[in-house]
Amino acid sequence: MDETLGTALRRWRDRLSPADVGRTSRPGRRAVGLRREELAELAGLSVDYVVRLEQGRATSPSAQVVASLARALQLQPMERDHAYRLAGLLPPQEGTISTHVPAGVQRMLARLGDFPVGVFSADWTLLSWTPAWAVLLGDPSARTPVERNLVRAVFGAGPSGLAAWPVLQEGDALRPALVADLRTALVDCPRDRGLVGLVEELRSSSAEFTRLWDEGAVGPHVSARKTIVHPQVGEVTCDCDVLTVPGCDVRLVVYTVAAGSADAEKLEFLRVTNGVRTDGPLPPGPGLFSTP
Template identity: 70%
Template sequence: MVDGENLGSALRRWRDRLSPLDVGLPVRARRRTAGLRREELADLAGLSVDYVVRLEQGRATTPSAQVVATLARALQLSPPERDHAYRLAGLLPPADGVVSHLVPAGVQRMLARLVDLPVGVFAADWTLLTWTPSWAALIGDPAGLPVEQRNLVRAVFGRGHAGLSSWPVRHADAGMPAALVSDLREALARYPRDAGLTALIEEVGRTSPEFRRLCREGTVGRHVSARKTIEHPVVGDVTCDCDVLTAPGSDVRLVLYSAAAGSPDAEKLEFLRVTGGRPAGDPSTPAAARPATS
């Protein structure tokens, strides 16, 4: 601290304190370090290993706010640590009174232990922040989507492709859009200074008559649960209970899909978990999930 800290040294310190188990990775024998490897951090943050190396060595000195945000999520930084990372990168930290896209460390550790379930983590503006492999297997992998398209409000009320889901989804609860609008109205009351939230509401309001109608009705509440049927191309229809949980002390929401134990839908979820949602004949499907040959 006497010599001054830079972003590279801070990243190394934060990386060294994390166990692979904290981020849902297996601990293999003969690790030379107890913390995360650079390769593991790069994978978690969606960055190249070379870029992470250059950041830590001080050769990449102007990361974008989006890069710092993804690193903060991957490293499970607290809000003060996240703000410190922004300042070390020469950036202004996110302002108070705006929607946070930081996934709390406790939620990330919980998510690492819920890896077998389809779980997505959303911000208060319903932007998808992170998800389990089982979520990608059931819904379709959103990793290839631009960040602005990973938003449930745009997916429900927008035009064209559903965005968050690669396959058609039928909602048994016809009140889900109204609940989503009500939840969004409540978020706007909590974050009136968030320009991104205001822009999202104005954008969807321009393009969706249904959204405008629901806004005029003026109901206030939170989107908490639903029953959905996903038309999966590999296993057919999968009907799940979809529950929305809010982490205490945080505005992030965990959306969990589940089915009754022993039911055909639970068996389909387990098949998708094992295969990653790929057909049984796909060469990349794990051998344990492929049909036996004579």
């Protein structure tokens, strides 16, 4: 029997446990692997669409859908390419930006759920994030991939970028660093139409981006110190570090604070309340977030 995308999705879904994706398995759970509802949530798709894909009633998923499913299912690169071919699509080519998040990075994120961590592609599009990221900066799930691009957000919508509320940065290093990093990405991925189009779009719409781009700086964006003006707990000042993954295009943006600080207490409060507004005071004691 020939394999279809639907049969492959079911096989890949069945081999994952809730713990692999940072979920708690409740006593008495009978489902083997992930439920369709869980896969749909992880991939940002409707449950009905996942059902139709698995049943073979949806036969022409877009490359964006396949990429989202590959990330959610923690596929290895060869499995990801197989998924593209089963969908009748060409796998990502050399010289283009990969949005694939390796399984090892996915498992690490599942175990770092208490930390605000976002995973970005080489063009600074947010691919995935931990629950703590969502409560600290606002849930990005309602945004389109275009709206989740940090460079476009910074140069088009002010310093808040992807956050749902204001984010203040010490100094003026973010914008030059992002432009320099984007130029480096263009050298590495010259055939990526999305990246080329992003640069052309920003050069035509932002005088500041054009000026910085024409200066010709090249280099990675690595770290910053930021203050998030959160509507529930007020100002939270964090160190923001960018970690790269050898052999992979993605980078992890990690927010940390000093252990035992007021900022740590605020982050812990947001974590335990899931960002839900309450009338009670912040819980006492040290937070769980600490600088390396």
